[in-house]
Amino acid sequence: MKAKCLFIGATKYNYKEVNPSPVKYSLLSLMSYVVDIADVEVIDFEMLFGYPRSLNEIENFKEYVKKILKQKNPDVVAISCYTSFDYLATIDILEICRYLYPDAILVVGGYHPTAVPEDFLGNNSPVDYIIRGEGEEALREIINNSGKNMPKVILGKNLDLSMEKPLRYDLYPYKTDELYISLSRGCFHKCAFCVQSDDYINKYRKMDVERIKEKIDTASQYFPIKRLLFSDPIFGIDLEQTELLVEFLKNKYPHYSYWAETRIDRLTQELIACLSQLRIDLHFGVESLAEDTLLNLMEKTTNPQFYNESFYKAVELCQKYNVLGLFGFIMNYPGEQAKSSQYTLNQIRNVIEKYDEINVTFHINQYALYPGNKIYNMRHQLSEERGFFFPNDGWWRSKEPNIRQRSEACIASASLREAYNGNIHYWHEEKNDLLRRYVSKYNFNAYQFYQRDEIRSVINTYNSKLRVRDDYDKIYAIIAQSRHSFCKILLLYNQEIENKKSKKFIDSINRLFAYVTSDFDNQLIKAYLENEEIEKINGRIIDFEDLLFKEFKYNAEVLSKVQDEYSMTFLKTEYRVDKNGNIRKRK
The missing domain is CATH 3.40.50.280 (Cobalamin-binding domain)
Structure with a gap:
């Protein structure tokens, strides 16, 4: 038995x-x-x-x-x-x-x-x-x-x-249309911050491409797959096998979208040319671009100069082959110096400024101190040598409600503490500034993909039940087109006022713009639900964009002057914004 x-x-x-x-x-x-x-x-x-x-x-x-x-x-x-x-x-x-x-x-x-x-x-x-x-x-x-x-x-x-048993998808009780699948195990690299324990040897092993095909074919029989996510830490190491896999996926599952993770210093033109045949988006865990952080703290590379060059090259390749690319970075990393943190942010800013339009994005996140890896085991040494401060050692054992904040509540170094008066969120302001810059430069494909939470929120705010409609994708496309158009106008405002107005004033203009455009989104959804033709709805968007642009030219003249209060027009309505960012609508 x-x-x-x-x-x-x-x-x-x-x-x-x-x-x-x-x-x-x-x-x-x-x-x-x-x-x-x-x-x-x-x-x-x-x-x-x-x-x-x-x-x-x-x-x-x-x-x-x-x-x-x-x-x-x-x-x-x-x-x-x-x-x-x-x-x-x-x-x-x-x-x-x-x-x-x-x-x-x-x-x-x-x-x-x-x-x-x-x-x-x-x-x-x-x-x-x-x-x-x-x-x-x-x-x-x-x-x-x-x-x-x-x-x-x-x-x-x-x-x-080669001894892995066939996966019994038929016995698994939960179904999904977005399935993670592993094609290898282990990793060549030994990054100091990896969630994988520092003392556990996890050698890299890859699966034969024919077994991979069988695994995907079997999964497709039991799940209504729309998106396949490869959970391997470095996808595409073997180019020949990757080419065989891509050919298989392209021919048999062209309707799927795909996700994979790889490293900037392993990306080649041959690999991305191959992957571009699929509807794929790539994730790159860059983490930092600063020499001291990369070499002495993260152990991410032994050649920081080549790693920086690889970052610019990876962005360029994503642009050239129109592949969506997400580049991830870590801020407030244990032991990191202020100049290192600023160097990485400056490099991100530089690469954004190279392009008028982009199909890549940048995720900048706070480090969470997971136990068991090398950087965790160095925490006391880093405290003595660099002033790393982490008050919540063993944060995962506490039943207090703010677990996420406690896992991240650190100051990376005395250098950062002095530079930003102990503010652990020192990088948020610059992150938000970068966010405004690169979102406004998204091409439409990147915008509708990376801003999907915002687009869904607009639709759900109008009526959360719309997400179960068969034509939800059409509503989504309308709002994506609308929001993308608005982004271009908002970029003009931010270019006009950056370095000239206070942060509060800039934030207020962005909030005001979001407020005045949200009602138009609702009008578009209502028009679609009342069976207005898509061509006519698209015409509405063009006309609305033209109006916003004309009003921008008038408002830019107002903003060019130094005043205590600025009278601006949005959608034929006058708003007053004082130099501290306080807004009032003129009656």
């Missing part, structure tokens, strides 16, 4: 509002690897409940977990604590499992247990086994041995991908 193995995906307490991934690849792979020796079932509480954000919601969540789990009777429970943000919920679920299933074997794995296995040790721990690293072989051994004669902390073995 087979053992009954229950796989559980935890959730995150007090986490930001995001759409969880319905298919957790780690659970899918583990489940598929032991299905021949166990009756398997998957429960994902992130999907079922979402993210509890208050003490009351957390208590309701625990009652919900009890209600769901008391219907089960597993021999083995394997729970994924994916990152440190999942830790508190994982512990609560494990304690509930121990109460409900006193004789079951409880196993935990994931990035956090790999990094901090001691979080699951101790006399009161409900856990029987902690798997560090890849868990397929270890979990199979636990099931086969009924959990006997094995160490509590098990170092997982790197799986030979």
